[in-house]
Each structure stands twice: as structure tokens, then as C-alpha cells.
Amino acid sequence: MLIHPWDAPRDDSEWQGWLAAHDFGQLAVNGLPGEPPFVQPLHFAYDPERNEAVTHLARPNPLWPALQTNPQVTLSVVDDYVFVPGPWQALPDMPPEHGTPTSFYTAVQLTCRARIVDDPAEKADLLNRQVAHFQPEGGSARATPGEAPYGRMLPGIRGIRLEVVEVRAKFKYAGHRPEETRARIAANLTARRGPRDTAAREHLVRRAR
Template identity: 80%
Template sequence: MLIHPWDAPLDDTEWQTWLAAHDFGQLAVNGLPGEPPFVQPLHFAYDADRGEAVTHLARPNPLWPALEADPRVLLSVVDDYVYVPGPWQAAPTCPSENGVPTSFYAAVQLRCTAHVVDDPAEKADLLNRQLGHFQPDGGSSRAAPGEAPYGRLLSGIRGLRLEVTEVRAKFKYAGKKPEEIRNRIGAQLARRDGPGDRAARDHLVRRQGT
């Protein structure tokens, strides 16, 4: 992922705050020799204090042999994306039809070392950490080996601890454009008010002048 200086996060707090509210991504696992990579959509819980993300997958998932052969993986999260028509970006001295269209988006990529979790007690702890993230107000039983309702289901999954070794983040929201064009894009996003437009405009305004 190319990250220009004007698209880089302002600081670690920016991408960590964004990631805390975006807990669904794609896990990319290197394929076995001669095979393409595996890309697995999944929910995960990111723990900034521990520097890891936790998740789980069904035991029959075909990615396990590749993951065990090479535990280096990439967890990719992309959201708040919109299409920006060319006329919105046109320079004041050019005809609007000559403007260049682009995409706005936020993205965080976590390069990780994957640790497979098969011990029943460790899997239960991992699942409870996920429940604590996704259901902080409770409402579900806790997982415990040999205990209903989830104990008998533990054998059907394998847990994953994704130890983060590198973070790459990008907030592509007209960071290099002059204020006049950014204001125009912001106004057009507010007027269009389609899927993703409000979140994209919020990023545009928040990063204005940085």
C-alpha cells in the first residue's frame, strides 16, 4: 500500500481510534508453494495494550496448512470509502470536466505473526476476550471447557492470536489539495449524502489544514 506523506496518520492515536471502531477485515495468508494466497474475511478484536488481535476460525478451514507453514500474515481493514467524481477535484483554472476522479478511504494493515491456539482453556479465554469486545454489556454465557453451552463446541474451532509486528495506516482524503478544493469536495459529499459520504467528509474536515 502506497502511503504519501499527506495521507499518513497524524499519530498512532488516529489509526488506533479508527481501528477500535472497525473490527471486521480480511486476513491474508501466504499460500503453499504454487498456490495463491488465502484471504479470509473475519471479525477480530484488537488489543492495543497487548499488541495483538484475536480471532477464531472453523477447524475445517482450508487455510490452516498454509498458516502453519508460514505464520507471517496481514490483517487488512478498509472502510469509510467513497468515489470522488472528477469535477469535484478540478483546479479553479481548469474546466470542471477535466478534473481527475479518485477514491477516498481509510485503511489499516497489521502485519502479524500468527499463533494457533488449540488448548481448550486458551481457546475459551480467547473467545471470552472476543465476547468482551463485541458484547461489552454481556448477554451471552462465557465459554469454559466441558461446560454448557459452548464447551462442546470448542473442538470445532481453532483460535488465532495475531501478534502485531508492523502497522501501516492511510487516510486518503485530499490531503495534498488546496483548501478551496477540499471545501468544495466537503460540500459535495454533504450534498450527495450517499453511503460512506458522511464518514469521508468527517475525515476530510478533521484532517483539514494538517
């Protein structure tokens, strides 16, 4: 992922704050020799204090041999993306039809070292951490090996702990455009009111301050 200086996060708190509200992504695992990579959509829970993300998948998932062969993976999360028409991007001294269409988006890529979790007690702990993240209000029983309601289901899944070794983050929102152009884009996003337009506008205005 190319990251221009004007698209880079201001500091770690910017991407960490964004990622705290985004817990669905794609896990990219190197394929076995001669095979393409695996790309697995999944929910995950990221813990900045432990510097790891945790998740789980069904035991029949075909990616396990590849993950065991090479535990170096990338967890990719993308959101707040919109299409920006060319005329919106035109520079102040440029005819509108000469503007360049583009995409705005936020992307965070976590390069991780994966460890598969099969121990029943550790797997139950991992699941309980995920449930606590996604259901902080409670309402579900805890997973305990050998106990209802989830104990008998534990053998059907495998947990994954993803130790984060590198982070690449990008906020692509016209950071190199002049103020007049950014203001025009912000106004057009407000008027269009399409999916994710509000979030994209907020990033554009916030990062222009």
C-alpha cells in the same frame, strides 16, 4: 499500499482510534507453494495494550496448513470509502471536466505473526475476550472447557492470536489539494448523502484543520 506523506496518519492515536471502531477485516495468508494466497473475511478483537488481535475460525477451514507453514500474515481493514467524481477534484484554475476522479478511503494493515491456539483453556479465554469486545453489555454465557453451553463446541474451532509487528495506515482524503478544492469536495459529499459520504467528509474536514 502506497502512502503519500499527506495521507499518513498524524500519529498512532489517529489510526488506533479509527481501528477501535472497526473490527471486521480480511486476513491474508501466504498460500502454499504453487497456490494463491488465502484471504479470509472475519471479525476480530484488537487489543492495543497487548499489541495483538484475536480471532477464531472453524477447524475445517482450508487455510490452516498455509498458516502453519508461514505464520507471517496481514490483517487488512478498509472503510469510509467513497468515489469522488473528477469535477469535484478540479483545481481552482482548471476546467471542471479536467478534474481527476479518485477514491477516498481509510485503510489499516496490521502485519502480524500468527499463533494457532488449540489448548482448550486458552481457546476459551480467547473466545471470552472476543465476546466481551462484541457484547460488552453481556448476555452470553462464558466459554468453559467441558461445560455447557459452549464446551462441546470448542473442538470445532481453532483460535488465532495475531501479534502485531508492523502497522501501515492511510487516510486518503485530498490532503494535497488546495483549500478551495477540499471545500468543494466537502460540500458535494454533504449534498450527495450517499453511503459513507458523511464519514468521508468528516475525515476530509478533520485532517484539513
